[in-house]
Amino acid sequence: MISNTNKESQAIPSRILHTMLRVSDLDRSVSFYENTLAMQVFTRETFT
Secondary structure, three states: OOHHHHHHHHOOOOOOOOOOOOOOOOOHHHHHHHHHOOOOOOOOOOOO
């Protein structure tokens, strides 16, 4: 019987490719994600 221990211990992290959030204060939320979680805004659309 073959053990899967090596595969399970070598998990490869994945990337978040697309995310959309609806928030009440966009500038405050963007600041949190950029400064606290080190994420980047690639595109920003404003719908009016």
